[in-house]
Each structure stands twice: as structure tokens, then as C-alpha cells.
Amino acid sequence: MESSTSDYDVIVIGAGVMGSSTAYQASKRGLKTLLLEQFDFLHHRGSSHGESRNIRAAYPEHYYSSLVIKSYHLWEQAQAQVGFNVYYKAHHFDMGPSNDSTILSIVENFRENNLPYQLLSHEQVAEKFSGRVNIPDDWVGLSTEYGGIIKATKAVTMFQTLARNHGAVLKDNVEVTDIKNDGAGVVVLTANGEEFRGKKCVVTVGAWVNKLLKKVSGVELPIQPLETLLCYWRIKEGHEGKLTISGDFPTFSSFGSVLLYGSPSLEFPGLIKVAVHDGNPCDPDKRPWGSGVMMNEMKEWIEERFGGLVDSSEPVVKLSCMYSMTPDEDFVIDFLGGEFGEKVVLGAGFSGHGFKMAPVIGKILTELVVDGETDEVDLKHFRIGRFNKTSKQ
Ligand SMILES: Cc1cc2nc3c(=O)[nH]c(=O)nc-3n(C[C@H](O)[C@H](O)[C@H](O)COP(=O)(O)OP(=O)(O)OC[C@H]3O[C@@H](n4cnc5c(N)ncnc54)[C@H](O)[C@@H]3O)c2cc1C
Known part of the structure; x- marks a missing residue:
């Protein structure tokens, strides 16, 4: 079994629009960043491919309008x-x-x-x-x-190009099979036997979230x-x-x-x-x-x-x-918790309306994994814990 050791500040798993935006934001902050994708980059098997996505601020909830308005500026930048x-x-x-x-x-x-x-x-x-x-x-x-x-596949290409320009390492056809807590950081295990070591990790694996989480933490989310x-x-x-x-x-x-x-x-x-x-x-x-x-x-x-x-x-x-x-169509943006504490951050459950906010979500996921907090939004809407309650927090 081939094995390699690498040291990264942040390992991002899943190169759809959310992972690619996160890799861009992390690398822009000067962090040693690795982005891993199970299929070819820009494949058509997930949620982020195709010609277009709509962007609109017309939401009933102000926290979404506000994230969209911030995203307009970030898309332009x-x-x-x-x-x-x-x-x-x-x-x-x-x-x-x-x-x-x-x-x-x-x-x-x-x-x-x-x-x-x-x-x-x-x-x-x-x-x-x-x-x-x-x-x-x-x-x-x-x-x-x-x-x-927003031109969808072109936008994912944009984030991946910018991430690479800022020094991120991007690898496709690498399926992550498990994440281990090794005390100092995390070890990311892959189907081809390679292992990658990072201080922190962001999981943005779209519709595959429960497949990976069941292995990593035994947790299954209502996604x-x-x-x-x-x-x-x-x-x-x-x-x-x-x-x-x-x-x-x-x-x-x-x-x-x-x-x-x-x-x-x-x-x-x-x-x-x-x-x-x-x-x-x-x-x-x-x-x-x-x-x-x-x-x-x-x-x-x-x-x-x-x-x-x-x-x-x-x-x-x-x-x-x-x-x-998700049952309430709100996103999941939170620490994985358990034995991983704040080392692993999860971005998932984007419920068919996340693309437009990808720039700010990448920023939020980066801030959470690096700083442990974000000022961009009140995370109570997106916490995993809300699924254990009977109504929205
Ligand atoms: C038809 C359609 C229309 C939409 N319209 C809009 C719209 O108009 N406006 C809007 O804002 N949003 C829209 N959305 C929603 C938006 O596209 C999604 O919210 C967004 O693309 C989700 O991105 P993601 O990165 O979470 O998921 P994905 O794009 O699926 O990315 C996850 C990636 O992780 C990879 N992966 C999974 N498991 C592993 C593993 N174990 N190891 C390595 N890699 C792994 C996958 O291969 C995939 O590439 C639409 C979605 C669809 C499907």
C-alpha cells in the first residue's frame, strides 16, 4: 500500500463549489491548503456542475439576504x-x-x-x-x-484556479475514506492508500456527507x-x-x-x-x-x-x-465535534440554494476552521444540534 505523509494547515475534502471556494479562501490567507476530490475535477456527478445558478437576495430570512449581499461583492472581487x-x-x-x-x-x-x-x-x-x-x-x-x-462550472474553475494561484495543492481522483484524530491534527485516509496530515480539516462532500461521516464519527445527519x-x-x-x-x-x-x-x-x-x-x-x-x-x-x-x-x-x-x-432547508455549517472538537468543520446540506452564497460560505468555513469563529453570520441557524430539537433555534 502506497503511503505518503504531507503537512497542511487545512485539508479540504470535496471540490464542489463549497470546497473550492474554501480552498481559495484558506490559501488566500497564506495557509498551506490541500483540496481533495474523489472524481475528476469539474465532474457532473454532484451538485455544482452545469451552465448556471441563480443568485437572488429575495429570502424570507434576513440572514440569507445578508449572506447573498455579501456574496455579490465577493463574486465580483x-x-x-x-x-x-x-x-x-x-x-x-x-x-x-x-x-x-x-x-x-x-x-x-x-x-x-x-x-x-x-x-x-x-x-x-x-x-x-x-x-x-x-x-x-x-x-x-x-x-x-x-x-x-452565476456560470456554475466556470465559477468552480475560478475558485480552483485562484486557490492554485495562492499556492494550494489540488488533487482529484482521490477518494477520502476516513479521517483520524492524531492528537496534533488530523490524518486523512484515502481509497488508494495515500495519507495526508493536516492541522485542521473542512468536509464539503455534498450528497456523500453521510457516507463519509458514518465512517469518520458514526454520526448520520438528516440530509x-x-x-x-x-x-x-x-x-x-x-x-x-x-x-x-x-x-x-x-x-x-x-x-x-x-x-x-x-x-x-x-x-x-x-x-x-x-x-x-x-x-x-x-x-x-x-x-x-x-x-x-x-x-x-x-x-x-x-x-x-x-x-x-x-x-x-x-x-x-x-x-x-x-x-x-435538510428538513428545514437551512445549511449545516458547524464543527464536527466529538473526538475532533474544532479540528474538523462541516459544510453540508445546502438544500438546493447554496451556490449563490459559495463565496461567503468558503470564507465562513475558513474562519471557523482557522479562528474558531466567524462574524459573517449567527451560526445558530446552521448548527448540527438543531436537528435534536423540535423546532428551529
Ligand atoms: C439543479 C440544481 C439547481 C440549483 N440551482 C441553484 C440556484 O439557482 N441557486 C443556488 O444558489 N443554488 C442552486 N443549487 C444548489 C447548489 O448548486 C448547491 O447548493 C451547491 O452546488 C452545493 O455544493 P457542494 O460543494 O456542497 O456539493 P458538490 O458540488 O456535490 O460537491 C461535493 C464534492 O465532494 C466530492 N466528494 C464526495 N465525497 C468525497 C470523498 N469521500 N472524498 C473526496 N471527495 C468527495 C464530490 O465528488 C463532489 O465533487 C442548485 C442545485 C441543483 C442540483
Whole structure:
């Protein structure tokens, strides 16, 4: 069995967007950083690949809006440093029944925190979008300036490039099988027999979190992998320019009986992204690859909301991806605890909405593992201990 010893300040396990952002933040602080990935870098088997993710500050909870607003600055800083763009600015538009509790809570959050927004009746929505979006009489629209698109795989590449530029060591096709506490630090064991020694460790392994944690600490968290589909639909001939990011069309979310989201045409010319925020439970190592999610509901929604501008018969591009869902859809950001105390930090359960905040999450994970604390957010929302309680702390 091959064996090597290495000394790192921080070993980051899992090179999706969270691990790659963490490796960048750690190496930027001058720490000797190692990033390990079980598959090829930029593979398509996890949660961070593909053409795009939405960014929006329209959350009911202020702690998320605040993390998103911090992330806008960090996305801009990182892309300026690397020399290419991953963030494309757009407004964001929410729509749903006027009594929908999520929309009402977003409005309350924006009002309380003096963030600008426009609450629109269905007539005002028709006027604002010149008929491109139609909502029922008893729905409202909520328009904010905080939207946009992040190019997903390109953003992961950006963080990995920046991490390498700051001296981090990046290794792919290295599956971590266990982590041991060796008193002074941690020893990370791998399937190919290599061992890596570090003072501290950050675990960002996405949907594989329970597979690794069961081995490391015997702990299993209530994080459920779901397989979901990102769908792109054809804009009908002659209307392509009406739903583009350059034509001022926003990113959007739709509430009510089904939660849908989408973004203006950017990554595939002539296509618009519309998908459902849901999925089917899966084993990350035995994926069905492409199980459809509420396809009929999506088709109906497209037909009704876009007033015939988009062909709702079938999506023309479908990309399979995984969510890691917690019961409350809040993230897990915490020390692993137990025999590892504060030596191992966990970032997991990003519940299908973490990408936009990856820059600040990488910063938080780095601060936790290095400084033992962070000022960026109150971690009570993200602690592992909340799962033992009956309601949110
Ligand atoms: C279809 C879809 C649409 C989404 N849309 C949005 C959106 O619009 N806006 C938004 O903010 N978020 C969105 N998200 C959510 C966002 O993409 C995820 O929250 C984020 O990508 C999670 O990243 P991660 O690094 O935690 O997981 P991953 O990307 O899965 O990374 C984990 C990595 O760890 C590696 N790994 C696992 N086990 C090991 C091991 N033992 N050893 C070494 N490596 C290991 C894996 O191979 C993987 O590369 C969406 C997600 C999906 C699937």
C-alpha cells in the first residue's frame, strides 16, 4: 500500500463549489491548503456542475439576504482577480398568490431591512413585462434589483484556479475514506492508500456527507440526497429577444402549490431555464440519471405564465443534478465535534440554494476552521444540534 505523509494547515475534502471556494479562501490567507476530490475535477456527478445558478437576495430570512449581499461583492472581487466573469447581473422577480406566506415574509424582510423592492398587482406585472409574464388576478409580483446568474462550472474553475494561484495543492481522483484524530491534527485516509496530515480539516462532500461521516464519527445527519433536473425550454421563433438577460428579463421564482424557478436566456441562445425546486430521493452512487420532476406542472406553468412565447411541449436540454436537503432547508455549517472538537468543520446540506452564497460560505468555513469563529453570520441557524430539537433555534 502506497503511503505518503504531507503537512497542511487545512485539508479540504470535496471540490464542489463549497470546497473550492474554501480552498481559495484558506490559501488566500497564506495557509498551506490541500483540496481533495474523489472524481475528476469539474465532474457532473454532484451538485455544482452545469451552465448556471441563480443568485437572488429575495429570502424570507434576513440572514440569507445578508449572506447573498455579501456574496455579490465577493463574486465580483474573485472574478476581478481571476480575470474572467462568472456573474451576470439581472433583476429578480418573484410571483405567487397574494397570501403566500413566503412572498409576504420576503416583503417583510425587505421592508424591515430597508432593501428596495416593488410589490406589483397582476395588471402592473402585465404592464411591467409588456405581456411577457402573466399572473392570475389573485397573484402578486415582487421585483427587486438583487438577481443574476452565476456560470456554475466556470465559477468552480475560478475558485480552483485562484486557490492554485495562492499556492494550494489540488488533487482529484482521490477518494477520502476516513479521517483520524492524531492528537496534533488530523490524518486523512484515502481509497488508494495515500495519507495526508493536516492541522485542521473542512468536509464539503455534498450528497456523500453521510457516507463519509458514518465512517469518520458514526454520526448520520438528516440530509437527504435528491436527484433533480434542470430544464431548458425553446423560446418560440421570433420571440427569442424578449426573454434574454440583455433584454432586461429577470431571474424568477414562482410560489404557490409548486415552487419553480428560472432565468432569462443566456447560456443556450434561444432557450430559457425553468425548473422545479424538488427532486426524487436517491443514492449518490446509484443514480437513476434523469428522473423527471413534476414535468406536467412545469409545462402548464410555462404555458400560462409566458402566454405562448415558450414551447411547453418538452424541455430541449435536461441536466441531472443533486440536492442535499435538510428538513428545514437551512445549511449545516458547524464543527464536527466529538473526538475532533474544532479540528474538523462541516459544510453540508445546502438544500438546493447554496451556490449563490459559495463565496461567503468558503470564507465562513475558513474562519471557523482557522479562528474558531466567524462574524459573517449567527451560526445558530446552521448548527448540527438543531436537528435534536423540535423546532428551529
Ligand atoms: C439543479 C440544481 C439547481 C440549483 N440551482 C441553484 C440556484 O439557482 N441557486 C443556488 O444558489 N443554488 C442552486 N443549487 C444548489 C447548489 O448548486 C448547491 O447548493 C451547491 O452546488 C452545493 O455544493 P457542494 O460543494 O456542497 O456539493 P458538490 O458540488 O456535490 O460537491 C461535493 C464534492 O465532494 C466530492 N466528494 C464526495 N465525497 C468525497 C470523498 N469521500 N472524498 C473526496 N471527495 C468527495 C464530490 O465528488 C463532489 O465533487 C442548485 C442545485 C441543483 C442540483
